[in-house]
Amino acid sequence: MAETTTTVVEPTRRDFLFIATGAVGAVGAATLVWPFVQSLTPDAATVAAGAPVDVDLTPIAEGQIVKVFWRGKLIFIRNRTPAEIKAAEDVNVATLRDPQADSARVKEGHAKWLVVYGNCTHLGCVPLGHQGEYEGWFCPCHGSVFDTSGRVRGGPAPTNLPVPPYAFTSDTKIVIGQEATA
Known part of the structure; x- marks a missing residue:
């Protein structure tokens, strides 16, 4: 061996x-x-700005809510019925937790279109449309209730659903991420 x-x-x-x-x-x-x-x-300002999103409103039926994303955030677009608009306009603003008139949340001449961020202002859950006491949105996580104008009406949410910057480019098209230039 x-x-x-x-x-x-x-x-x-x-x-x-x-x-x-x-x-x-x-x-x-x-x-x-x-x-x-x-x-x-890319420059940080360019990344933060995010590209605007064009949305054609034509296929959205009266009473329907659609969801789109802008800058990675959920946006609700609601084609409100005349009854929903009237209910939102008839609210005594002084009774609201976050007082804001319905007319301040929509563009002039386009009251039927409501555009808001789609996350509850309490802890960021996604509220369910056509739910709750006011037939607006109901947050299933902690019970916040929003009306058809996206205003907080109950639950722990401290503020209304925010309105993102957007502008109408025609009667049937909007651009989210861009304010009106005129």
């Missing part, structure tokens, strides 16, 4: 210097490359 011998090679100072020099070189190369890679990313 032949004997085998195992030789253990201890690292030398030269091995250490070789590894250390390689590490320093890699850090130096990364320092030179990083500004170039960073210059390829």
